[in-house]
Amino acid sequence: MSGITAALAQTVNTPYTEPGAVFVSQAILLFGLLALAFVALHTKRSTLWWVGAVVHVGAGALLPYTANMAGFFVIWELVTVGAAIVLVCEPDADGLLRRYLPWQLLAAALLLSGFALQFAESGSIALPAAGVTAGRVLIGIAVAIKAALMPLHLWMVETYVRVRPGTAVILSAVATKIGVFGVYRLLPGSITLEILGGIIATVAVLYALRQNRLRPFLAFHIISQVGYMIAGVGSAAAVAQIAGLYHLGNPIAYKGLLFMVVALMVPMTGTSNIYSTRGMGRRSFVLTVAAIAGALSISGVPPFNGYISKSLLQSSLVSPVAVHLLTIAGIGTALSFTKFLWHGFLRPGPLPQAHDVQEGLIVKTGTRTITAVLSLLCLLMGLYPRSFFAELPVSTGITGQSFLSGLTWPIAGAALFFILYGPILRVLLVTLPGSNTVVSLLRSAGTRGLQLMQRQHSGDIRRYLGWAVGGTLLLWTWVVLAP
Amino acid sequence: MNGLFTELPVLLIVIPLAGVPVLYFTARRGLGTALPALAVILFVVILLSSGARDAMHTPVVTAAGGWQPDLGIGLQFDLLAVAAMLVTSLIVAQAILSHDETSGAQHFRTLLMLLYAGSNGLMLTQDLFNAYVFIEITSIASYALVAGKQDRGGFESAFKYVVMGSFAGLLVLWGIAGLYLTTGTLDIQSLASRFEAAPGAVASLSAAAVIAGLLIKLGQVPFHAWKADSLSGASYTVSALLSGVTTTAFFVLLLRVLSALPSLTVSLAPILTTIAGLSIITGHLMALRQPRYSRLLAYSSVAHVGYGLLAVSSGAVTAIAAGLFHILVHAIMKSGLFFLGRSFLHTGNRSDRLEAIVFPEQHRTLHVTLYVLLAMSMIGIPPVLGFTSKWYAVLETARAGYDTGAALIALGGAVALVYYLRVGLQLVHRGLPELSSPGPASKRLPVPIAGTALILLLAAFSDRLLGFCVLAVVQLMETV
Amino acid sequence: MSRISATLLVSGIIVFGVIVAYELTLMPRTADPLNHAPLTLRDTGAVNAVSAILFDYRALDTLGEATVILMTATVVAFLTPRAKASMLAVRLSSIVLYGVVILLPFITILGIAVMAHGHISPGGGFTGGVIVATSTVFYAVVYSVGGQQSYVIAPAANKLIENTAMTAFIGVGLLGLGLAGSFLANAQTGIPLGTPGELLSAGTIPVLNLISGVKVGVGLGIIVMSLFLE
The missing domain is CATH 1.20.5 (Single alpha-helices involved in coiled-coils or other helix-helix interfaces)
Structure with a gap:
């Protein structure tokens, strides 16, 4: 039978507690709570917004514990419902809902069809349906939409650009992670997924390089990081899966950090153009430290957390093609964030006209504390990875030798920015197709x-x-x- | 089982019929017609629920006039009838409450009683010709209700409805005559055993004609085109009745006919599922670009009945049960959306073009909440009943071997979101269009509160409700 | 619709007509309808098997059909706007006027007789009702002067009669339910069926015949009169 209330009761009574799932749940919960705290300190939101946000984060944290299709689907939809409630409270609610919901519902419909095919073959709604091949493609597309994988990423870029900054932090806490968890939970590991992840990581970085506005720039980097995660959790190798999961946990710290930095930067500098923001380094010490910590983490520079998962991925992936693709993506990420740091924080020159900015924001101790805590978290997750995720191999960690070798590619990327960025940008602008034409x-x-x-x-x-x-x-x- | 209960099915038809003179006499004495009409429904519901336990054990078969089927008319009071009639009673009650006390109220409620009697008869009868009589009663009542708006649009809609409805009636009558000619019986149960033995193709052709007639009534592709035109000319209350009550009744009758002719159902399965699939696609895609609220909902009905037909023609017991469940849930939520449309009129706006409709200022939050819940249910987003029924329909259809169909049902929700979102954003829009002046202030709460509350609450008992439907279908299969 | 598709449709219908006609010629006769007659006489005491079927075996159908007529009458009366009937303004010659005067009582009596003898001879409530309706329509056509309609029975009274007849029909049915435990039961209630062929025989059948005769007569009258009023 396809009973649904019984299945939901089962999810509550006997949750699925595989370590990887628990880690994902905790990651979502932790990041979600931090994001909520950040928003609470940052701005005032309506009650309805808070309801939506709590549903969104809560459902996201609950999802990994489900043991059957019914629970998975219902909670998956609840995540969307929560997000929809949040979006209703945004100033441009019409446009946002029109851009966000159809994609999410399409994902849900595909997921439902996939589940139906699996159910038809196995006769049971338990997850994972071992040995069942039916419906994999449909489920794959569904999780790809949720994870905002490359041609299916439009909803994310278009939504994250239009919402208020704090809301972007909340949304980014859950949606993509759930997609990645879907890959981990619903699809068997394969080389195809590794290579797919590698391609997405690379292509998304190329698109990110092209951006000159802060939020699309970050959104494309999220997609790129999701590519890393897919390559990991989609791999057949157990160690790669663990690395992928750890990489899913890492953005708790650095992605949130970067979003918060951007959220604070835009009102302070009065522009969202990367090339026009400047002088942040001289305005706020804490923000500068946070931005540097975030950039180093996402670029995989030791001893920050990004390094741990990225190096582990590189060493454990089965397909050499995927490994090379991830290397290219890594260089691109370093290049891109050097650009971000240089223009926004480090570049010398006259400060832009001080805007009538709500500069009060930055003075609030709360937001400053959270960015500081997250920066510290980036460092700690890099230094003591196994205290965060016990499943990581014992050898994981930073030694003197790995420290030096880990610096190679990021430094190469950073160097590229100062030498070759102009030509690269020009090539990218010409060659990459814009998304609007296809749509x-x-x-x-x-x-x-x-x-x-x-x-x-x-x-x-x-x-x-x-x-x-x-x-x-x-x-x-x-x-x-x-x- | 004895006494009143064996005769209970007849009473379920006769009480609403008796309601017609009762309403006439109470109106003559100036007592109003709303309360008597509601009393009729209450009476029917009490009878239904008191007989439900008996029906649970063995379906009550009554022979009207004491003549056993084949000579007389058999009525079957089973779980299928109980479930469907409870739903339609709810909708009829809402319709009575929704109609204002205007000059046409008595006329409207009289027709409503006839529609109620006819649809109850459709769901109970076991005799094909008796079914035809009730088809006529139901249809003529609906034609009159559609024309009741008494404007050009209403008459045009009613005319189209009459043309298509008469064609459907003709097909059904022709089919019944052919079946009687070849099998020598009108009783659906004896038909089941004699149909196989009937020589030649006439019996099958006749049965196919009956099915085609019912498909017209249900509005399935390519028999669907009248539906939007007819519903858009009617008032919202009437549209709610047509998409809630009559659709459910005809669906139940189709279920009875199909379950009596298993071999024909199997051989027709490919074409029936194709029809259902086309209905789902056409219904949702056409709804995307409809300029008017009622047309949009009408096309959505085409798609949703398609879900039910798909599940039913797949032939597996659980799938049929899921299809039945979805049709019943659809009746509640679709009629709820139509009833909600009455609130647009409180803004003083007579057009139902999408760019003109907007919720009134009174009870605005309540209206929006109701719309959101109903639309969520139509789309199939948890935690409302529409979701669970869609879930069962998708999974069970897939298990019965119709993968593409299951995927169509699932994807239908994504398309439905697009148009319900469009309407929803329009409805909550505060910048009123110029033409709508603030309408007469209405203290009245929106009608579909009860239905919506049911949709929310019952979701928690979905498994049990589906179990009920499975039981009903098993009963249907066994008795035939 | 384009000409081609219309042609296709028509030819399709013709092809199927031929198939069905051919199949029908192949079919064996399943039952001889005349075999029912002795059975109906025993069961219902009615000599006219058609009436026995209409008002006893399948009385529920008849209730439904009578309802259809009632409903149609209500609908037509409601939908047609009350206006002067130009059709009734025609002056008729004196031959017609006097002819109708002479004929009217006979027509009415014939109608009532057909209703009353429904169970023993061809005819019955529906047939008799139509005849009665004809007489009322005659009257209205002939004696409505200058577009001003004259009625045998006022429209309001028409409605009252209709609804009373409906109540009576259901009442007879409920009587059967109370006495014999099934709706519209006839012989089972213990009502004496009488000697077949006599006027007072066949239990409830003559009563139902009369009731439906009244319903049909009044209903058709309303329909026709309303259609004049255009």
Whole structure:
């Protein structure tokens, strides 16, 4: 039976407590709580917003504990419901909902179809359906949408750019992680997924390099990091999976950190253009430290946490192609964040006109404390990884030798920024296709199809009667011809 | 089982029929018609629930006039009828409450009683010709209700409805005649055993004609096109009745006919599932670009009945039960959305074009909440009943071997979101269009509160409700 | 609809017509309808098997059909706007006027007789009702002067009669339910069926015949009169 209330009761009574799932849940919960705390200190939000945010984060943290399809799907949808409530409270709610919800519902529909096929084959709604091959592609596309993997990332970029900064922090805490967890939980490990992850990590970095606005820039980097995670959790190798999971936990610290920094930067400098922000380094010491810590982490520089998962991934992936792709992505990330740090914080020159900024924001001790805590967390997760995730191999950690070798690629990337950034940017601008062309093509084709269909329903009763007669004749033909 | 209960099915039809003169006499004495009409429904519901336990053990079969089926008319009071009639009673009660006390109220409620009697008869009868009589009663009552708006649009809609409805009636009558000619019986149960033995293709052709007629009534592709035109000319209350009550009744009748003819159902399965699939696609895609609220909901009905038809024609017991469950849930939520449409009128706006409709200022939050819950249910987002019914429909259809169909049902939700979101954003929009002046202040609460509350609450008991439906379908299969 | 698709449809229908006609010629006769007659006489005491079927075996259907007529009458009366009937403004010749005067009582009596003898001879409530309706329509057509309609029975009274008849029909049914435990039961209630062929025989059948005759007569009258009022 496909019982649903029974299945939900089972999720509550006997949760699924595999260490990886528990780690993901804790990661989402921790990041979610920090993000909520940040927003609470940062700005005022309506009650409804808080309800939505709590549902979003709570459902996200609950998801890994589900042991069957019904629980997984319901909670997966609740995450969307929470996000929708949050978006309703945003200033541009119409546009946001139109951009966010259809994609999420499409993902849900695909997931449901995939589950249905699995259920049809195995006859049980328990997860994971071992040995069942049906429905994998559908589930794969569903989790790819949720994780905002590359051609299916539009919803994320378009949403995160339009919401208020604090909201972006909350949303980024859950959605993509759930997608990655979906890959881990629902799909068997394979080389294909490793390479796919590598490709996405690389391509997303290339797109990020092209950006000149802060939030799309960060959004593409999130996608790139998700590529790393997919390569890890989608791998058949156990160690790579663990590395992928740890990489899923890492952004708790650095991604949140970077989003918060950006959230505070925009009002302070009065612009969201990377090239125009400057002088942050001279304005706020704490923010500068936080930005540097975040950038170093995401670039995988030891002794920060990004290094641990990235190096472990590089050493444990099965496919050499994926390893090389991740290396390229790593260089690109370093290059990109050097640009960010240079223009925003370090570049000398006259300060831009002081805006009437709510500079009061930064003075608040609360927000400053949270950024400081997160920076510290980045460092600690790098220095003592096994206290955070006990499943990591014993050898994980930073030694003198690994410290030096870990510096190679990030430094190379940073160096590229000062030498070759201009030409690289020019090439990227020309070669990468913009997303809008594809979307508008699809949209016009769809519209034309719908118009055609609509024109057939002309309201002429003779035509409708003709259809009915034709349908009856069809039924009769079938009856006569069928055995 | 004896005494009143063996005769209970007849009473379920006769009480609403008796409601017609009762309403007439109470109106003559100036007592109003709302309370008597509600009393009729209450009476029916009490009878239903008191008979439900008997029906649970063995379906009560009554022979009207004491003549056993084949000679007389058999009525079958089983779980299927109980479940469906409880739902339709709820909708009829809401319709009575939704109609204002205007000059047409008595006329409206009289027709409502006839519609109620007819649909109850459709769901109970075991006799094909008797079914035809009730089809006519239900249909004529609906034509009259659609025309009841008494404007150009209402008459045009009613005209189209009459043309298609008459064609459907013709097909059904022709089919019944053919079946009687070839099998010598009108009783659905004896038909089951004699249908196989009937020589030649006439029996199958006749049965196919009956099915085609019912598909027209249900509005499935390619028989669907009248639906939006008819519903858009009717008032919201009438649309709620048509998409809630009559659709449910015809679906139950289709279920009875199909379950009596298992071999024909198997051979028709490919084409029935194709029809259902096309209905799902057409319904959702057409709804995307409809300019008017009622047309949009009508096309969505095409798709949702398609879910039910798909599940039913797949042939597995659990799938049929899931399809039945979805149809019942759909009746509640779709009629709820139509009833909600009555609130637009309180803004003083008579058009139901999407860019013109907006919720009134009174009880605004309540309206929005109701709309969101109902729309969530239509789309199939947890934690409402529409989600669980969709879940069962998808999974059980897939298990019965119709993967594509299951995927269509699942994807339908994603498309539905797009149009319900569009409407929802329009409805909550505070910048009113110029043409709508603040309408007459209404103290009245929006009608579908009860239905919506049910949708929310019952979601917690979904498994048990599905179990009930499974029991009903098993009973249906066994008795035939 | 384009010409091609129309042609296709029509040819499809013709093809199926031929198939069905061919199949029908192949079919064996399943039952001889005349075999029912002795059975109905025993069960219901009605000589007219058709009436026995209509008002006893399948009385529920008849209740439904009578309801359809009632409903149609209500709907037509409600939907047609009250206006002067131009059709009734025609002056008729004196031959017609006097002819109708002479004929009217006979027509009415014929209608009532057909209703009353429904169980022993061809005819019955529906047939008799139509005849009665004809007489009322005749009257209205002939004696409505200058578009001002004259009625045998006022519209309000029409409605009262209709609803009373419906109540009576259901009442007879409920009587059967109370006495014999099944709705619209006839012989089972213990009502004497009488001698077949006599006017007072066949239990409730003549009563139901009369009731439905009244319903049909009044209902058709309303429908036709309302359609004049256009």
